[in-house]
Amino acid sequence: MTDGATRPVRAGRRTVRLHRPDKVLFPGGGEEGGGGAKEYTKADLVDHYRSVAPFLLPQLRGRPLMLERYPDGLDGPRFMQKNTPDHYPDWIERATVAKEGGTVTHVVCDDTATLVYLADQACVTLHRWLSRAARPDRPDRLVLDLDPPGDDFAAVRQAAGWAGDLLDRLGLPSAPMTTGSRGVHLVVPLNGGHPFDEVRAFAHDLAELLAAEHPDRLTTAVRKADRGDRLFLDMGRNAYAQTAVAPYTVRARPGAPVAVPVSWDQLADPAVNARRWTLADAADQARSRPWAGLSGRGRALGPARRKLEALRKEAVRPRTVSDRM
Secondary structure (H helix, E strand, O other): OOOOOEEEEEEOOEEEEEEOOOOEEEOOEOOHHHOOEOOEEHHHHHHHHHHHHHHHHHHHOOOEEEEEEOOOOOOOOOEEEOOOOOOOOOOOEEEEEEEOOEEEEEEEOOOHHHHHHHHHOOEEEEEEEOOEOOEOOOOOEEEEEEEOOOOOHHHHHHHHHHHHHHHHHOOOOOEEEEOOOOOEEEEEEEOOOOOHHHHHHHHHHHHHHHHHHOOOOEEOOOOHHHOOOOEEEEOOOOOOOOEEEOOOOEOOOOOOEEOEEOOHHHHOOOOOOOOOOEOOOHHHHHHOOOOOOHHHHOEOOHHHHHHHHHHHHHHHOOOOHHHHO
């Protein structure tokens, strides 16, 4: 039964009450997609997260989350929430992890009911840790963020191909995800056996080699003024307490684009860009299971590190007369 301001939503074994379901979170109009962005309500956001739950929850379970909330919609203030408020229901999982000078208790989303509750809190975007709460200092994901200087997705597509090729040479599987913003994340599953410092150092050296192989198109320069028109290889997410946008999460942009896992063949399609999927069709893409089998392929970094060092030495080897012929 609906009282006009709330309505019950069934989510697994629980019923979550949705407040102000007709509240507009994504105003329509604007220039998104050339024909104006579509309007979406809180009820639309809840429906999306219920639809993608079977595919999103395996990517979230056991991971501390940072929540990006817009209680008054995209036109209102943004809140980046780490600590779990006391008024959240007891049935929502929590994880207390160390931070500088103390601890912080994050939400952990292990079920559909939690997804629905967070959407009711106007949590538009879920940012996940690359490690799980049980071993917070041991990441089981490495993320390479391909960040273009503008909206040229062709440059992102090309850079992703180069990065995927290098990871193949290192014996590491990778999977692309459009971010719903401008770029692509390449996700590499790890076995969780390495501390963040080791993973971050490997990611740094990987990016440096990739930039050295394509110096006119790629850069690792942190300062925007030093990048020019080159695509930025951002490895900064591979550190303790840093987060990355979760697969199938909605981005706070006009038209409600969604961060969507894709296959390599899909990424090569010129019709695909970073905001190709939205609340309207992201669930259809999820049901195609573009990342099928990825979770069971976590690798150790030892063999890849040795191959990377060999490639780096080859890259700096002085050229001889025979090399130039």
